[in-house]
Amino acid sequence: MSLVVLPLLCLVLVALVLKLLLGSGLAARIAIDLPNERSLHATPVPRIGGIVLIGVALASTAFVAPALRPTLLIAAALGLVSAWDDRHGLPVLLRLAVHVAAAAGAIVVLHVDTAPWSMLVVVLLLAWAMNLYNFMDGADGLAGGMALFGFGALGIAATGPAPELATVCFCVAAAAAGFLWHNFHPARVFLGDAGSIPLGFLAGCLGVAGWAQDLWPAWFPLLVFSPFIVDATLTLAARVARGERPWQAHREHIYQRMVAGGLGHRRTALLWYALMGACAASALLGLQLGEAGQWGLVAAWAAIYGILAAVTTWRFPLPKKD
Secondary structure, eight states, rough: OOTTHHHHHHHHHHHHHHHHHHHHTHHHHHHHEEOOOTTTTTSSSSHHHHHHHHHHHHHHHTOOOOHHHHHHHHHHHHHHHHHHHHHHHOOOHHHHHHHHHHHHHHHHHHTTTTOOHHHHHHHHHHHHHHHHHHOOOOOTTTTHHHHHHHHHHHHHHHTTTHHHHHHHHHHHHHHHHHHHHHSSSSSSSOOHHHHHHHHHHHHHHHHHHHHHHSOOOOOHHHHTTTTHHHHHHHHHHHHHHHOTTTTOOOOSHHHHHIIIIIHHHHHHHHHHHHHHHHHHHHHHHTTSSSSHHHHHHHHHHHHHHHHHHHHHHHHHHHHHOO
């Protein structure tokens, strides 16, 4: 019952709370996103969506998923730190230190039993997951859509063998759907760091939790969230190769170039939803294949992404430097 009722309650509650906050004007007083050189919007927009989304999702699942409570508590702490960052700003190095500490803590509470070097790799991947999700939160409907498709796919795969994990995933996905009601173009509210950082953390941690419990192979969550992973990683690698500072604000992500290049927020989001849905569906189907078939699926998606990267780079070139 909790796999249906609780997520539905999360969806309704997130949509309703945001409606009340936006209608009262309180949302703009809590946190506001002012346009800058990285922005794709031209007017100030409240960025309190993440506070509501994460707050509702974590509070609703803490009582029904006791095994995951330590992970949820770390996500809540990340949300609080990131909410402070939204309002007052934090130094880059301090933010990164918090992210690495949270990732290391997650490895402990999730009881990941692997070689020390593997643990280090997982910690770095979790820290990267938080930041890449934040980097990809720059267009209407994009980050919320990735949460809906991504956590929904994890929830489907966990249904049956891991009901607690499935419930958490479905609640996060449903809360994202409630947020999308106000975030799809034209967006009336943004996630902010208070939403994007914990979402990236949960995407990584719940993916690792399923892997540690032998619910799915390591490639599964990576493929599910690959639309964000590929764009953020390729963009960062390209900036580093050109000798640019990767942490500086920019508009070089593929989704940013698509929006600015004429597709706009709505069509860009719909195209990305199609990609997200294809990744999620093929990943779920891939779990039914043998090992050779699974690696064939991963290789096929690597080829697809290579083609997509070439096409989008040609169609939406990098913005000219001033």
